[in-house]
Amino acid sequence: MRATILIISPDRFEAPGMELFDFPPIFAGGPEWLTKPVLIALLSSVVVIALCWAAFARPATVPRGWQNLGEYAYTFVRDEIARPHLGKDTDRWMGLLFSVFLTVLVWNLMGVIPLIQLPLAAYIAFPAVIAISVYVIKIYLGVRHHGLLGYLRGIIHLPGLPGWAYGLYAPLILAEVLISSLFTHFVRLCANMFAGHMLLAFFSSVGFWFLFEKLTPLGAGVGVLGVLMTILLTALEMFIQFLQAYLFAMLAAMYISSGLRGGH
Known part of the structure; x- marks a missing residue:
């Protein structure tokens, strides 16, 4: 796997570009799909499964170690993400929401792990798969619990809105709930991880x-500034990685709730 941090020319500095996200197959002559991002996706799945196994496979009455960490994460997702939107249906959907939160968080943190340094969510296909799955669940729940017409009626209903205004309001709210909400779910995550990595x-x-390739007395200050900015931005990026995983899982909970309740 090749490094993704530095784009260096022998004669002049070149800022990194889209080549940071372009990876050939791992093995020469191997399958085109077997690239570094795919390996990171497989590694992320192993990490999430291993963490959950270590935390919950043999639960003790008094949690310690991995179990303590796992229960803290589970409680956070339940109380801060699921329960405010799903209420009495929280426990039913915790498996999905907890998996979504952990998976996206691990995807994001891969961007600051040495030798990996690639946030998987910066590739739009990966968060799109989860977002589309949540979207399908939302539509399915809405139609199953309320019927097609009842679900659509619940989306466009707005108490106190004059009848004549529905001609303008209904197409806009339907487009937001049935179209744009899907794309904003995963585009927000992808854009943040992409920009942070760049x-x-x-x-x-x-x-x-x-500091190393073209060290000069005048350029040394610029190099030091670059190092300091890298350190500061890494800390900021880790916070954003956690925040984006939280927002992604929270939106998933909101969309599932909208399907169950039949509203928007």
């Missing part, structure tokens, strides 16, 4: 170039 790659490249 910023980290840029400043780390600046530090490496001016």
Whole structure:
């Protein structure tokens, strides 16, 4: 697997670009789909399964170690993500929401792990798969519990809205609930991870170039600034990675709730 942090020319500094996300097959002549992002996806699945197994396979009355960490994460997802939106249906959907939160969080954290340094959610196909799955569940629940017409009626109903205004309001709210909500679910996550990875790659490249490749008295200050910015942005990026996993799982809970309740 090749490194993704530095894009260096022998004669001049070149800022990182889209080549950071372009990976050939792992093995020469191997299948085109077997690339570094695919390996990271498989590794992320193993990590999530291993964490849950270590935390919950043999639960003790007094939690310690991995169980303590797992119960803290589970409680966070239940109380801060699921329960505010799903209420009495929380426990039924906790398996899905807990898996979504952990998976997206691990995907994101791969961007700051040495030698990996690639947030998987920056590839739009990966969060799109989860978002589409949640979307299908939302529509299925809405039609199953309320019928097609009842579900659509629940979406467009707005107490106090004059009848003549529904001609304008109904198409807009239907487009938001049935179309744009799907794309905003995964595009927000992808865009944040993509932008964060590009910023980290840029400043780390600046530090490496001016401190190691082309060290000069004048350029040393720029190199030090690049290193300091890389450190600060890494800390900020870790916070954003957690925040985006939280928002992604929270939106999943909201959409599932909208299907169950038949509203928007």
